Amino acid sequence: MAEKVVVDFDHHSEAYRERGMEIAAEAREKCPVAWTESHGGYWVVTGLEEASAFQKRPDLFSAARELGNPDSIYKGISIPFVDSEYGGGFLEMDPPVQLEYRRILNSFLSPSAVLSWEPMARDLTNACIDDIIELGEGDFVEQIVNVVPAVLTMGLVGLRLSDWAIFNEPAHAGIYTPPDSPDRPRVDELTAQMGATIYQYVLEGKANPEATKGMLRALLDATIDGEPLPEINIMGTVGLVIGGGFDTTTAFTSNVWRYLAEHPEDKARLVKDPELWGTATEEFLRFFSPSQGTARSITQDCEVLGYEFKRGERALVSFSMPNRDPRFFEDPDEIHIDRFPNRHAAFGLGNHRCIGSNLARMEFKTIMQESLNRIPEYTIDYEGVERYEDCGTINGNKNMPMTFPAGTRQGPGLADAIERWQAILDAQSASAS
Amino acid sequence: MTRVYVQEDVCQGHTLCFMAAPEVFELREEDGHASVRDIELTDEVVDAARRAALTCPEQAIVVED
Numbered sequence: 001m002a003e004k005v006v007v008d009f010d011h012h013s014e015a016y017r018e019r020g021m022e023i024a025a026e027a028r029e030k031c032p033v034a035w036t037e038s039h040g041g042y043w044v045v046t047g048l049e050e051a052s053a054f055q056k057r058p059d060l061f062s063a064a065r066e067l068g069n070p071d072s073i074y075k076g077i078s079i080p081f082v083d084s085e086y087g088g089g090f091l092e093m094d095p096p097v098q099l100e101y102r103r104i105l106n107s108f109l110s111p112s113a114v115l116s117w118e119p120m121a122r123d124l125t126n127a128c129i130d131d132i133i134e135l136g137e138g139d140f141v142e143q144i145v146n147v148v149p150a151v152l153t154m155g156l157v158g159l160r161l162s163d164w165a166i167f168n169e170p171a172h173a174g175i176y177t178p179p180d181s182p183d184r185p186r187v188d189e190l191t192a193q194m195g196a197t198i199y200q201y202v203l204e205g206k207a208n209p210e211a212t213k214g215m216l217r218a219l220l221d222a223t224i225d226g227e228p229l230p231e232i233n234i235m236g237t238v239g240l241v242i243g244g245g246f247d248t249t250t251a252f253t254s255n256v257w258r259y260l261a262e263h264p265e266d267k268a269r270l271v272k273d274p275e276l277w278g279t280a281t282e283e284f285l286r287f288f289s290p291s292q293g294t295a296r297s298i299t300q301d302c303e304v305l306g307y308e309f310k311r312g313e314r315a316l317v318s319f320s321m322p323n324r325d326p327r328f329f330e331d332p333d334e335i336h337i338d339r340f341p342n343r344h345a346a347f348g349l350g351n352h353r354c355i356g357s358n359l360a361r362m363e364f365k366t367i368m369q370e371s372l373n374r375i376p377e378y379t380i381d382y383e384g385v386e387r388y389e390d391c392g393t394i395n396g397n398k399n400m401p402m403t404f405p406a407g408t409r410q411g412p413g414l415a416d417a418i419e420r421w422q423a424i425l426d427a428q429s430a431s432a433s
Numbered sequence: 434m435t436r437v438y439v440q441e442d443v444c445q446g447h448t449l450c451f452m453a454a455p456e457v458f459e460l461r462e463e464d465g466h467a468s469v470r471d472i473e474l475t476d477e478v479v480d481a482a483r484r485a486a487l488t489c490p491e492q493a494i495v496v497e498d
Contacts, residue, residue, distance in 0.1 A: 052491070056443075106464040111448060278452055341488035343449070349490055353445040358465060 004308075005031035010038040011079075011292065011316060011392035012178055020391065021333060024321035032325075033307045039080040042295065043307075043315035048322035048345060053305050054296070055317060055350030058094050060304065061296035063352055065092035067232060073312040077294040078393070080179055086195060089237030091294075095351055097224065101237060102355060104222045104229075108156055108215055114359045117152055120421055121363055124148045125370040126410060127417035133374060136406035139384075140257050141399045144371065145250045146172070149363050151418060153245030155425055156359075157238060158214025159201055161418045170194040171246035176388030176398065198238050202231060213429040215241060241356075249360045251388075251396025252290035253367050258400060259284070259335070260372075261380045266337050271372060277365050280337035286344035287335050289320035290395055294348065319345045320395065378404040435474050436497050437482045439467045443493035453488050454481040467493075 007027045010016060016023060024046045027034050032047025045051045054061045065076030065087045075081040076092040090101035107113060128147050132138030150164040150171075170190035177187045205212040205220050212220060219234045229237075260267040270276050298313045309315075323344050324332040347354035354360070384401035388394065411417070439450070439458070446465040450458045457478055458467045472478060479496060486494035 102464075110463060111451075111460055111465045112462060282449065282452075340453070341484070343488050343490045343492070345490060347447065347490075350445060353447060357446075358448065 005034045007031075007034040007036055007044060009034070009036040009044050011044075011318075012039075012390050013392075017387065017389070017391040020320065021324050024318070024324060028321065028325065033305075041314070042079050043309070043313065044321075045293075045315060045317045046321040046325070048325040048328045048343075050305060050307075051317050051319075051322040051345060052349050054315065055348070055352070057304065058351055060299055060302050060309070061315060061317070062094050062299050063092055063098075063294065063296055064094045073299070074297050075295070075314060077296070079295045079314055079316055082179070086232055086236040086239055088243075089233060089240035091240050091352060092236070098351065100224045101229075101233070104218055105215055105237075105241075105355060108218070109355050109359055111358045114362045117156070117359070118362055118366060120155065120424075121148060121152060121366040122370055123421070124151055124414070124417055125367050126374065127412075127414045129371065129374045130409040130411050131413040133407040133409050137401070137403045139399050139401045140371075141250065141254050141397055145253045145257075145367060146246075147414065148367055149249040150246050151421070152359070152363065153242060155421065156214055156245070157241055158205075158212060158216040161422045161425070163197070166197055167194055167242055167246060171242060172250070172396075172398070174243075175247050175394045176390055176396065178390040181389070194242075195235065195239065198235055198242075201238070202234055213425070213432075244354065244356050245359075247394050247396065248290045248354075248356075249363045251394045252285070252288055252360070253364050254397045254400050255288040255290075255395065256284045256364070256368065257371070258380055258385070258397075259288075261378060261402075263335075266335070267372070269337065271376070274369070276337055277369070279340055279342065281361055281365060282342045282344060283335055283337050283339045285346035286323045286329070286339075286342055288395060289323050289344075289346045291346070291348070291354070292320045292391065292393055292395055293318035294352070319348060374407060375404045378402045435479055436495070437469050437474060437479060438495050439469060440493045440495060441466070441468075443491050444489075445491050445493075447490050449488045449490065450485040450494060453485040457481050457485065 009027060027044060028046040032050045034044050036044050062074055063077050064074040066072035066074040067087050070083050076088055090098050125148050128144045132143055146168060150168055151161050154161045154164050173187045174191050177183050205216050209220060219229055219237060222229055270280060293316055296315045296317055298309045298311060300311045302309050326332050347357040381401040386398040388396045444466045448460060448465050450467050451460050459470050460467055483496050486496055
């Protein structure tokens with residue numbers, strides 16, 4: 001029986017941001033399932049075998065949050081626990097009801113469904129580039145990768161595309177602002193406003209279902225066991241899709257954009273041989289792991305893989321740290337863009353595998369390919385790059401200013417693109433009803 | 434006789450098997466979960482399946498002789 005090994009670990013710390021994967025290696029060396037006293041105490045899972053085993057047992061490792069009961073052992077997927085009115089939608093549910101929600105939304109995010117959004121992703125990326133290309137400078141995060149996944153997410157959910165800007169700051173700042181930051185109250189206020197806006201959409205949707213489209217329409221129409229979905233869960237689910245849709249692909253793509261500037265040989269290989277994007281995407285996902293991991297609540301005294309757990313304990317099942325497990329990945333801290341096999345955990349493992357994974361891959365490849373096509377040479381302005389202050393939830397960058405040889409615009413830019421795509425989506429929806 | 438199959442209750446739709454061996458695996462329309470195509474299990478196909486099995490994050494693919 002394994003002895004409880006204690007480590008000094010806090011995924012929200014500056015140390016984790018600056019040398020998280022080194023810390024992971026040290027912890028994993030001591031014990032792939034170790035305990036930390038941070039944030040009230042939690043297990044830190046740094047091994048891939050262990051993470052995989054725990055995620056196959058949602059009965060023991062629950063993702064659920066019990067809304068309205070802050071004393072519950074079911075504290076959801078974030079450490080530290082932050083009370084929330086709506087929660088994290090189906091991410092903070094267990095089977096069987098979790099699977100019912102996924103069934104409602106699966107068809108929007110299947111591999112074939114996401115292909116139908118590719119033209120819009122391509123067009124939006126070019127429109128964003130059009131707005132900066134003639135200046136010879138711009139911000140890859142603020143002007144390209146914050147925008148494209150956000151507008152696409154709005155389209156998928158069925159919200160007004162131009163409202164992406166309302167959600168933009170709370171979606172990102174909510175993630176990168178440390179729990180104890182003096183800026184937290186302002187960010188929490190923005191998040192509350194975002195919730196109020198989503199609520200307006202839900203009310204509009206209930207009042208006028210015919211005019212509602214996308215995932216929101218599906219959630220409003222759906223029943224589970226003959227009952228419509230509780231409003232609170234519709235709110236949580238929309239918030240979840242916005243959070244997942246806005247921040248993760250953005251963070252990921254920005255890290256790869258910087259990586260390719262620093263590794264021109266890999267950039268050249270990808271440009272020369274686009275088939276490499278397949279394995280390269282998976283390798284970048286493994287290495288950068290935009291979503292760092294999710295927490296679980298242990299539901300009963302139990303033993304898994306020789307580790308003893310107690311009911312009510314919390315565990316951080318990391319994605320990023322198991323993705324560097326030397327037992328499964330040779331040279332784990334090096335990027336090999338042709339790495340195979342690559343059984344990484346960047347989209348999570350088990351029943352909560354990221355429902356947006358196919359969309360994320362399509363968005364990433366599309367944005368990268370169009371951006372490298374229009375801006376083949378660029379220089380990152382490192383003075384201006386700001387990583388997220390807190391990289392415990394998402395490994396991302398607040399901005400990434402760059403300069404490049406000025407080019408020629410191909411179209412009128414983002415505002416026009418958003419109008420055009422809104423019209424297309426409205427027409428599609430009208431002809432479908 | 435060689436058997437190749439995807440454990441349905443283990444597959445979570447990562448789609449890495451399909452990326453590695455689209456000639457061997459197909460993805461369900463609604464959720465991208467994988468299954469083995471209805472094809473002859475030639476040596477080539479079995480080799481491709483073994484390679485794909487290594488890259489499944491859930492280790493859902495079984496190749497047994």
